[in-house]
Amino acid sequence: MKKLLVIFTLALCLGCTQEKTTTKGDTEWQKEMNSDFKDASKSPLKAKDLKAFEGLDFFKFDSTYVVKAVLKKTPDSEWFKMKTTTSRESEERVFGILSFELKGQKFQLNVYQGKDLMTTEGYEDYLFLPFLDDTNGDATYGGGRYIDLRIPEGDEIEIDFNKAYNPYCAYNEKYSCPIVPRVNYLSTEVEAGVKAFEKH
Known part of the structure; x- marks a missing residue:
């Protein structure tokens, strides 16, 4: 038994x-x-x-895609309406310009702050970093990817491209996603973060 x-x-x-x-x-x-x-x-x-x-589907984690950037704040930047994949417009402003080196090349990206999120609990210090690169439309989503950041105490900020993710509209067109401004194009292949999604 x-x-x-x-x-x-x-x-x-x-x-x-x-x-x-x-x-x-x-x-x-x-x-x-x-x-x-x-x-x-x-x-x-x-x-x-x-x-x-x-x-x-993710690229393998690669520490070369974790970079330290210098943040030059732009406190006088005006609010503008960022276009989205629907008729909705997102009210944003350029919070600052990020300067960094990636694989031996120097780059700059605008980092944005959303008007609505500034007053949303838990997101008061949230910054939005959308970017385009040479993998878009091939290994990654054609419309570019996003990275979430927080306002740093000083003028240095860490960008981890391994945390680059697709807008929700890459999975479902019902979502309204900010369109990455052309100024945030990186002329290199960012082989880090989330890859393109194959729908069933």
Whole structure:
């Protein structure tokens, strides 16, 4: 009887481990992204894509894509209406210009601040970094990608291109996504972050 009980318990435990699937991803950020995409209450995926979803496709983490940038703030910049993929316009301003070196090349990107988010709890210090690069339309989403940043205390800010993600409209056209301003084009291949998504 005891032997039977042991076999039964073992069978139950095997069932447990098979049911519990681990979230894919090499880094905590990648795992968090996949976890959010799997969660129907947060996921931007369409029902048919969610059903087949196993994980986003990421470039392998590469520390050369973690760069220190100098932030030159532009406190007098005017608010403007940033175009989106729908008729909605997002009220933004250039918070500053980021200067950095990537793979031996010098680059500059505008970093933006949204008027609505400034008064949203938890996002008061949020900065928006949209960018285009030479992988767009091939290895990555054609419309460019985004990086989330926070206002630093000094004039230096870390940009981790391994955390570059697709706008939600890359997965579902019902979303309204800011269109990356042409000025934020990087003339290099940024092989880091989330790759293009193949819809089912």
